[in-house]
Amino acid sequence: MDNAIVLLSGGLDSATSLFWAKKNGFRPFCLIFDYGQRHKKEIDNARAIAKKAKCGYEIVKFNLASDTTSLVNKKLKLPKKVMPDEIPSTYAPARNIIFLSLGVSFAETKKAQFIVIGTNQLDYSNYPDCRDEFIRAFQKAINLGTKSGTQAKTIKILTPLQNKNKAQIIKLAVKLKVPLELTWSCYAGNTKPCNICPSCIIRAKGFKEAGVADPILR
Amino acid sequence: MDNAIVLLSGGLDSATSLFWAKKNGFRPFCLIFDYGQRHKKEIDNARAIAKKAKCGYEIVKFNLASDTTSLVNKKLKLPKKVMPDEIPSTYAPARNIIFLSLGVSFAETKKAQFIVIGTNQLDYSNYPDCRDEFIRAFQKAINLGTKSGTQAKTIKILTPLQNKNKAQIIKLAVKLKVPLELTWSCYAGNTKPCNICPSCIIRAKGFKEAGVADPILR
Numbered sequence: 001m002d003n004a005i006v007l008l009s010g011g012l013d014s015a016t017s018l019f020w021a022k023k024n025g026f027r028p029f030c031l032i033f034d035y036g037q038r039h040k041k042e043i044d045n046a047r048a049i050a051k052k053a054k055c056g057y058e059i060v061k062f063n064l065a066s067d068t069t070s071l072v073n074k075k076l077k078l079p080k081k082v083m084p085d086e087i088p089s090t091y092a093p094a095r096n097i098i099f100l101s102l103g104v105s106f107a108e109t110k111k112a113q114f115i116v117i118g119t120n121q122l123d124y125s126n127y128p129d130c131r132d133e134f135i136r137a138f139q140k141a142i143n144l145g146t147k148s149g150t151q152a153k154t155i156k157i158l159t160p161l162q163n164k165n166k167a168q169i170i171k172l173a174v175k176l177k178v179p180l181e182l183t184w185s186c187y188a189g190n191t192k193p194c195n196i197c198p199s200c201i202i203r204a205k206g207f208k209e210a211g212v213a214d215p216i217l218r
Numbered sequence: 219m220d221n222a223i224v225l226l227s228g229g230l231d232s233a234t235s236l237f238w239a240k241k242n243g244f245r246p247f248c249l250i251f252d253y254g255q256r257h258k259k260e261i262d263n264a265r266a267i268a269k270k271a272k273c274g275y276e277i278v279k280f281n282l283a284s285d286t287t288s289l290v291n292k293k294l295k296l297p298k299k300v301m302p303d304e305i306p307s308t309y310a311p312a313r314n315i316i317f318l319s320l321g322v323s324f325a326e327t328k329k330a331q332f333i334v335i336g337t338n339q340l341d342y343s344n345y346p347d348c349r350d351e352f353i354r355a356f357q358k359a360i361n362l363g364t365k366s367g368t369q370a371k372t373i374k375i376l377t378p379l380q381n382k383n384k385a386q387i388i389k390l391a392v393k394l395k396v397p398l399e400l401t402w403s404c405y406a407g408n409t410k411p412c413n414i415c416p417s418c419i420i421r422a423k424g425f426k427e428a429g430v431a432d433p434i435l436r
Binding site: 058060061062063064065066067068069087091092093094095096097098100101102104105106107108109110128129131133134137138140141142143144145146147149150 | 276278279280281282283285287305309310312315316318319320322324326327346347351355356360362363364365367368
């Protein structure tokens with residue numbers, strides 16, 4: 001069994017990636033990031049998902065430069081709709097770049113040759129660090145910038161959801177028995193999803209198209 | 219004046235890079251990293267160097283996966299000599315990858331179009347993430363993974379010391395009036411340098427070749 005570091009945010013995509021990794025014979029270890037995000041709910045959810053999957057996990061803290069992102073800075077307003085071709089205020093500079101970098105560090109330390117990340121670029125919020133071309137460029141940087149890379153045991157980034165739309169991801173999640181009731185997508189951290197933010201809208205559209213009832217709305 | 223994020227470790231190279239940036243018309247803001255390193259001395263030194271340069275700075279904390287690196291894990295022994303073609307136990311998985319990633323985040327937030335890092339690859343410890351080919355690969359990842367990259371205002375990594383040997387760096391430092399007495403290279407954090415670890419050996423050789431007395435040995 002190969003060790004894999006799974007980057008687990010507590011959302012739908014990363015949870016599905018975790019269960020995909022389990023199904024495909026990897027031994028996952030989850031990294032859950034605490035970077036001062038707007039609400040801690042997703043961290044609690046990520047922890048619950050890792051436990052449900054019976055995986056080891058670690059909460060990894062870091063200071064994100066937070067002045068400009070509404071994902072962290074509560075003084076900034078959350079966006080209220082999906083804007084095609086526009087990067088919303090929830091864009092957190094270098095968020096996935098930092099997640100992957102910390103993932104590489106843990107992968108090398110824990111002898112995991114794989115990092116699993118739930119990026120996808122069909123129904124998404126135009127974040128540049130979710131695109132396949134970024135992932136491929138970052139892979140090259142890992143090949144050249146790590147000890148394992150120089151020893152031809154390069155850590156490989158796996159993106160099982162990269163070219164799936166949200167409905168396809170939800171169908172896969174159902175098939176993999178992902179505890180969808182534990183996933184949290186809403187940018188606001190209230191007890192119920194706001195149903196206004198882009199993340200809620202994309203999620204609702206995905207569930208509708210997949211013909212699945214979203215258990216968190218029950 | 220262009221804003222530049224300077225990655226400041228408290229060592230000779232990063233201090234020289236900071237004064238190089240000042241001399242070359244940049245307005246530097248320093249990031250000093252606290253990742254649980256073996257000793258806090260270098261953080262204090264970095265802070266003193268930033269103050270001496272009259273620059274703003276921020277101490278950025280993160281969890282480094284630390285089991286395998288003697289730079290963090292005090293149970294592991296520090297290396298006692300320079301081993302050509304071998305990566306020593308002080309290698310910290312993805313250290314510069316994480317530094318640069320956090321640098322990108324701050325650069326984008328603080329509207330800095332430049333990141334200055336003191337990597338060099340002549341008299342160094344064989345860390346793969348100090349090599350020019352890694353820096354170039356990481357640059358491509360930034361171009362593709364950031365908002366500024368997609369808007370053709372890509373953040374550029376500057377490596378003013380990349381192809382200098384240690385003696386050349388020290389001569390440049392003297393010319394730039396770098397407060398060499400505030401720089402700290404030794405992997406151990408005692409009051410005096412150990413003069414055994416690779417970092418001390420490379421530093422001593424550099425000062426000797428440059429014909430300069432190392433002020434921290436006085």
